[in-house]
Amino acid sequence: MESRITVSQSRPHRIVFANEKGGTGKSTTAVHVAVALAYxxxxxxxxxxxPRQRTFARYLENRAETAARRGIDLPSANFAVYEGDVAGLEELTxxxxxxADFIIYDTPGRDDELARHAATEADTLVTPMNDSFVDFDLIGQVEGETFKVKRLSFYAELIWEARMKRSRATIEQQRREMDWVVVRNRTGHVEARNMTRIEQALRELSKRVGFRVAQGLSERVIYRELFPSGLTLLDKGHLxxxxxxxxxARQELRQLLQSLNLPAIAGAQAQLELA
Structure with a gap:
């Protein structure tokens, strides 16, 4: 185990994985980022x-069971499942x-009060999406013929307003500005022309609302196979x-972590790279 990361701020860095649509690889990405930071x-x-799906929690429960069964050390996260109101969520946080140096939130794939609150309080907001205009519709609507962005979605407007509010309060509250990263997952089997249109639409929308675009995790069977054991692609020697x-796939994860630009030891981003 390497020396512990020290995040130079008074509160843990909040990383929120949020998307109101399901099936985007949100929980898988969240687990791998959590384990990477723990490593x-x-x-x-x-x-x-x-609390209904509990995908993130189940993954880490499976991980703990595997570690106990094999008698091995598997770096992980201290986690809880929460269902309640916003005040209770802040108490738990x-x-x-x-x-904690980092606190990760895995939100449900639907509109939800707690998910909205977590997203607007994020230091790093990660929105995974598949390369599909069905998924793109979460953040913006496009013209049917030209594929040009015609308006923001409710979700994009929500995050835009939260970022503007945070920006005004950053100095007073000694908090960093929100970094919004749209992560393109499961791009392995996307038709080239559609991919190009998605890229153009994301580029156009990113200029309007200020998110960054990062390449995420491709569609691979290995992620589904690892879930029952709770292992990740980072658990070299146990796979x-x-x-x-x-x-x-491990290289993809390394690149994703670099793209998230998370706080590192003494500000040295290279120390968050995977071996």
Whole structure:
């Protein structure tokens, strides 16, 4: 285990994975980011805000069971599942955040009061999406013939307003400005012309509302296969022999972490890279 990351701020850095549409790889991405930070020595806490699905929580429960069964150490996160009101969520956040450098929120794939609150309070907001105009519709609507962006969605307007409010309060509250990252997941089987149109629409919309675009995790069977054991692509030595596609997937995760631009030891971003 490497020396622990020290995030130079008074409160844990909030990383929120949010998308009102399901099936975008949100929980898988959140788990891999949490484990990656834990491997780097960061103290990671997490809150699963989807008590019905509990995908994030179940993944880490499976991970703990595997670690106990095999008698091995698997870096992980201190986590809780929450269902309640906003005040209670902030109380839980304060409790878990007392001994955390990062706190990760996995939100449900639907419109939800707690998800909206978590998103607007994020330091880093991660919105995974598939390369589809069905998913793009979450953040913006396009013309049917030209594919030009014609208006923002309610969700994009919500985040825009939250970012503007945060920007005005940043100095007074000693908080960093919100960094919104739209992550393009599952692009492996996307038709080239559609991919180009999505890229153009994202580029146009990003200029309007100020999000960044990052390449995420491709569609791979390995992610579904790892869920029952709670293992991740980072658990070298516990996965058996990996094929070329698995090594490529690990490189994708490394690039995603770099793209998130999270706080690192003494501000050195390179120390968040995976070995």
């Amino acid at each position: 780097k020595g960061a103290r990671v806490a997490a809150i699963d805000l989807d 304060a409790k878990l955040g007392e001994n 058996g022999e990996l094929g070329t596609s698995h090594l490529v």
